[in-house]
Amino acid sequence: xxxxxxxxxxxxxxxxxxxxxxxxxxxxxxxxxxxxxxxxxxxxxxxxxxxxxxxxxxxxxxxxxxxxxxxxxxxxxxxxxxxxxxxxxxxxxxxxxxxxxxxxxxxxxxxxxxxxxxxxxxxxxxxxxxxxxxxxxxxxxxxxxxxxxxxxxxxxxxxxxxxxxxxxxxxxxxxxxxxxxxxxxxxxxxxxxxxxxxxxxxxxxxxxxxxxxxxxxxxxxxxxxxxxxxxxxxxxxxxxxxxxx
Numbered sequence: 324x325x326x327x328x329x330x331x332x333x334x335x336x337x338x339x340x341x342x343x344x345x346x347x348x349x350x351x352x353x354x355x356x357x358x359x360x361x362x363x364x365x366x367x368x369x370x371x372x373x374x375x376x377x378x379x380x381x382x383x384x385x386x387x388x389x390x391x392x393x394x395x396x397x398x399x400x401x402x403x404x405x406x407x408x409x410x411x412x413x414x415x416x417x418x419x420x421x422x423x424x425x426x427x428x429x430x431x432x433x434x435x436x437x438x439x440x441x442x443x444x445x446x447x448x449x450x451x452x453x454x455x456x457x458x459x460x461x462x463x464x465x466x467x468x469x470x471x472x473x474x475x476x477x478x479x480x481x482x483x484x485x486x487x488x489x490x491x492x493x494x495x496x497x498x499x500x501x502x503x504x505x506x507x508x509x510x511x512x513x514x515x516x517x518x519x520x521x522x523x524x525x526x527x528x529x530x531x532x533x534x535x536x537x538x539x540x541x542x543x544x545x546x547x548x549x550x551x552x553x554x555x556x557x558x559x560x561x562x563x564x565x566x567x568x
Contacts, residue, residue: 329402331356331363335380337452338367340532343561345452347432348392349380351525355396357560358516359405369456392525396518408510408517420512423504424519427497431526433482434494434539440473441483444535487538494539501527502548509555516556528553 333356335349343353343365356363363382368374374381374390381390389395400407409420439445446466453462477483482490501523504511511519530540531553543549 328362329385329399330383331361331399332366332383333363333380334366334368334374334382336367336369336371337455339448339452340529340534342528342532344380345529346379347428347435347525347529348378349525350528351521352380352382352392352395354524354556354560355518355521356399358521358556359403361399361403361405369452408512408515409519412512412517420517420519423500423511424522427501427523428526430493431497431523433477433480434490434497435526435529436473437477437482437490438530438535438537438539440470441477442537444537446470448533448535491538491542495542498527498539498543498546498549501552502546505548505552510552516559520552520556524553524556528557 333349333352335344335353336346337344339345342350344350353363353365368379371377371379375388376390378390380392380395381388382395383389384398389398399405409417412420439449450462450466453466457465474483482493485493501511508514510516511523516524527543527549530537530543531550533540
C-alpha cells in the first residue's frame, strides 16, 4: 500500500535562472521531491532567519516544521517508504557516494557563496533579490552589512584564506572530479539518480544555469558531462511535474 502523501509547504529562496529556487539546498530538496513525484507548495522566503535553524530551506509537513534538507529528505523517505538509488549500491559504494556528496556540498557551497558575495557580478544579482523585498535605500544599508558578515564566515571556514586564483582552481578540481564520475555512468549512483546526485546538483546547477560570467560558473558550463547531467536530472525531475496548488 502506498503511503498517503502529506501536505508539504517548502520555504525557500526565490526562483532564478529558470530554476525553482536560487538556494542550493532548497534546489536539492525540490529536485528530490519532484523526482519522487511528491507534491509540495512553494512559499518564497528570502530571509532564512525566519526558519527554525536560521537557514534555508525548511518545511511544514502537516503542520510540523522541519529544517535542513537532509533531515527533511530522511523524514519523508521513511514516512513515504521511498528507497534511494544508493540503497542498491554495495556498502563500499554507499560510503563513496556519501563521502563524495559531503565533500562536494561543503566545498562547492563555499565557492558559490564566494562568487555571489565577493565578486561584483554576484553582488549585483543579490542586490536585485533584496530589492524585491525591501526599498532600495534600505538595501543600500543592509547589503554591505550582510556582505561583511559573509566575508567573515567565508574567512572562518577557510575558503577566502586562499587567493582568487586558488579558489578558481579548487572549483575546477571539484567540477572535473564530478565529471570524471559521470564519464562512465549517467548518474553518480548508476543508472538512476540518488541522493548524491540531488545534493551535488543543488550546488552545481546554479552555476551551470546562472548567466553571470563568474570564473567557477564559466568552468562548470564548459564541462559537457556536467551540463548533460544537469539536463538529465531536470528532465527527470521538473519536466511536466505539477506542484501542489
